[in-house]
Amino acid sequence: MDYKDILDGISEEITSLSPEDSMLNLRVYKNNIFNLNIDLFKKNYPAVFSYLGERNFIFFVRKLLMDEGVKSPNINVFIKSFTMFLEKNKGMHKDENLLELSKIDKLWSYNLSEVTVRKGMFKFWSQLIGGHTPVAEINRSEVEIVFSYEVNGSRYLSAK
Amino acid sequence: MQLQVKLLEKNALLKGSQKIEGVGLGLRFPHFDDILNNKTGSPWFEVITEDFLEEGPHHKKLLQLREVAPIVFHSIGLNVGGVQEFDKDYLSAFKKLYNKFQPQYISDHLCWSAHNGTYHHDLLPVPYTHEGLSNAVSRVNYIQDYFSRPLVLENITSYLDYKNSDFTEIEFLKELSKKTGCKLLLDITNVIINHKNNNEPTKKYFDDFPVENVVYCHVSGVKATEGSTLIIDAHNSAYGFNEDVLIKKYFKNMPILIERDANIPTLAELEEERLRLKEGIGGL
Ligand SMILES: [Fe+2]
Numbered sequence: 027m028d029y030k031d032i033l034d035g036i037s038e039e040i041t042s043l044s045p046e047d048s049m050l051n052l053r054v055y056k057n058n059i060f061n062l063n064i065d066l067f068k069k070n071y072p073a074v075f076s077y078l079g080e081r082n083f084i085f086f087v088r089k090l091l092m093d094e095g096v097k098s099p100n101i102n103v104f105i106k107s108f109t110m111f112l113e114k115n116k117g118m119h120k121d122e123n124l125l126e127l128s129k130i131d132k133l134w135s136y137n138l139s140e141v142t143v144r145k146g147m148f149k150f151w152s153q154l155i156g157g158h159t160p161v162a163e164i165n166r167s168e169v170e171i172v173f174s175y176e177v178n179g180s181r182y183l184s185a186k
Numbered sequence: 187m188q189l190q191v192k193l194l195e196k197n198a199l200l201k202g203s204q205k206i207e208g209v210g211l212g213l214r215f216p217h218f219d220d221i222l223n224n225k226t227g228s229p230w231f232e233v234i235t236e237d238f239l240e241e242g243p244h245h246k247k248l249l250q251l252r253e254v255a256p257i258v259f260h261s262i263g264l265n266v267g268g269v270q271e272f273d274k275d276y277l278s279a280f281k282k283l284y285n286k287f288q289p290q291y292i293s294d295h296l297c298w299s300a301h302n303g304t305y306h307h308d309l310l311p312v313p314y315t316h317e318g319l320s321n322a323v324s325r326v327n328y329i330q331d332y333f334s335r336p337l338v339l340e341n342i343t344s345y346l347d348y349k350n351s352d353f354t355e356i357e358f359l360k361e362l363s364k365k366t367g368c369k370l371l372l373d374i375t376n377v378i379i380n381h382k383n384n385n386e387p388t389k390k391y392f393d394d395f396p397v398e399n400v401v402y403c404h405v406s407g408v409k410a411t412e413g414s415t416l417i418i419d420a421h422n423s424a425y426g427f428n429e430d431v432l433i434k435k436y437f438k439n440m441p442i443l444i445e446r447d448a449n450i451p452t453l454a455e456l457e458e459e460r461l462r463l464k465e466g467i468g469g470l
Contacts, residue, residue: 029317030269032348036310037301051345054416058308065448096305099263099276100239104305137242179243 041095063087063096070105070135073127073154086112086119106132123164127151130172134183140173148172148185202252206230206290206402206441209464213237213257214446217453218247226457228255232443233289235261239279245286252287258338258402259289260371263305266325266339267298267312277332284333291401293338293371296322296359311344314353319361326366338401339363340371343379343419356394363399370396372437373404373445378427379417392436403437405429405463406445422448424459430466442467 040055067087068075075083090111096104109128116125126143130151133141148170149162170185210230213221215237220226231251238245251257263276284292297309312318329337339362341355353361359370372395381388407423410416425444433442444460 029313029315029321032313033269033298033301036346037304037306040306040308040310041304051347051416054345054411054418055306055308055310058418059306062307095303096307097303099265099273099300099305100236100279101305101307102240136240176243181243 060088060091063091066101066105067108071108071128071131073131073151074108074124076154076157077124077127077160089115102136106136108132123147123150127154130183133172133174134181137174137181140171142169142171144168145170148183202254202256204229204256206256206258207439209442209444209460209467211456211460212260212443212445212447213248213251214450215244216450217456218244218251220453222247222250225453226460228457228460230256230258230290230441232260232445233257233287235259235280235283235292236263238283238287239276248287257287257289258291258293259284259287260340261292261294262299262307262309264294264329264337265298265300266294266329266337267296267310267318267322268300268325269298269321270300270302272325272328277329281333291338291369292333292335293340295340295342296362297342309342311342311346311348312358313348314351314355314358315348316352319353319358319365322358322362323365326362326368330366330368336367336369338369338371340373340404341376342373343376343383345383345416356391356396359399360396363396369401370399371402371404372397372400373406373419374429374432374437375404375406375408375425375427376419378429379408379419382417383415388432392432395436397436397440400437400440402441402443403433404443404445405433420448421445425463430463433467438468 039052040059064084064087078086090108094107094111098104109125109132112119112125112128126147129141129143130148132138145165145168146162147164150160150164153160153162172183172185174181174183208229210232211226211228213231213233233248238248295309296312298312299306299309312322326337341359362368363370377388377391381391405425406419406421407425408417409420409422411418433440442463444456444463446456
């Protein structure tokens with residue numbers, strides 16, 4: 027077996043992310059990869075995590091990993107693609123809140139400048155981040171722009 | 187930005203241009219402000235290159251840090267042992283960072299981490315065969331030509347047992363550094379983990395390791411795997427395998443880095459661990 031064949035076999039196996047049927051030692055790598063992704067997504071999409079809960083959150087991250095795979099040495103490129111993935115899969119989850127929360131999370135985590143969402147979403151996001159049950163009303167016909175700004179070296183978000 | 191670069195150049199003559207020595211810490215974002223406020227005596231820092239691929243306020247902070255302390259870049263994406271083409275965008279972003287922050291070393295692992303276009307973002311062991319060696323030699327040479335400087339390669343933990351190896355890990359590393367001039371980063375804890383997982387003593391490994399090619403060492407904490415006896419290089423706790431005794435015996439005066447990537451404690455706790463190690467190896 028040549029060098030590339032060895033890498034082919036291992037790569038294919040660990041990408042499958044099904045720990046049950048694999049050798050114990052490959053399971054170490056599968057778990058590492060899976061846990062790394064879950065941790066990074068949790069860190070960068072805190073409101074989505076709090077909105078979905080652990081189980082559903084893992085479902086979406088796993089689906090993204092299986093459907094798209096990580097195609098960049100910069101893992102942030104993959105993590106940022108979550109919003110696009112949720113947009114693409116709107117037919118499946120049918121949840122506009124989920125998509126817009128992910129946009130605000132991404133704005134916050136990746137120092138982006140602004141995103142447009144339905145009016146009330148920023149409050150909804152803030153309540154989730156603050157650990158409260160979100161009660162903000164979402165206005166379906168109006169929009170707001172959530173933007174980031176800096177004061178004395180600290181970053182804040184606001185909506186207009 | 188021009189002003190910052192000028193400042194860096196001016197101050198580079200001062201502390202930031204000193205060579206790394208003593209016991210340093212890995213730079214982790216939750217500690218950034220405390221580090222800039224002098225809440226650690228760490229004389230140098232290891233920076234994860236991938237943490238800086240995105241522009242942001244952390245770039246400004248790293249420039250600030252560079253004025254007062256030497257740094258090294260530690261990467262996980264070069265895929266030295268892989269066979270797919272290098273990602274040109276990644277290399278060019280890496281080089282820009284290199285020029286901007288001027289680390290003393292650039293390091294990665296002797297491993298493969300991407301294959302057929304998929305990036306695993308984990309460190310997979312290289313089969314120690316003649317083919318593996320010539321592949322690694324040509325890729326290390328390519329990277330060294332690209333950066334016009336030696337690459338530093340780290341030994342990893344391995345949970346795979348390849349059949350039909352032509353070399354031991356040490357033989358492979360020795361050949362690779364002889365053929366390319368690359369330097370080595372010895373992760374002492376990784377050596378201990380690999381040997382414990384295989385029920386073997388570490389003495390021969392450390393006796394035979396080409397210490398003359400080592401530019402710095404890593405130590406870190408480990409975790410046990412659920413439902414098995416395997417130890418994992420989790421970097422989630424303080425070092426705990428008497429690494430200080432080994433450093434004293436084999437790597438005296440070598441710069442040492444405490445790695446912590448998970449379950450990150452306060453900087454004050456890490457500083458305590460740093461001082462404990464410093465004392466254990468004789469107060470470098
Ligand atoms: Fe290490």
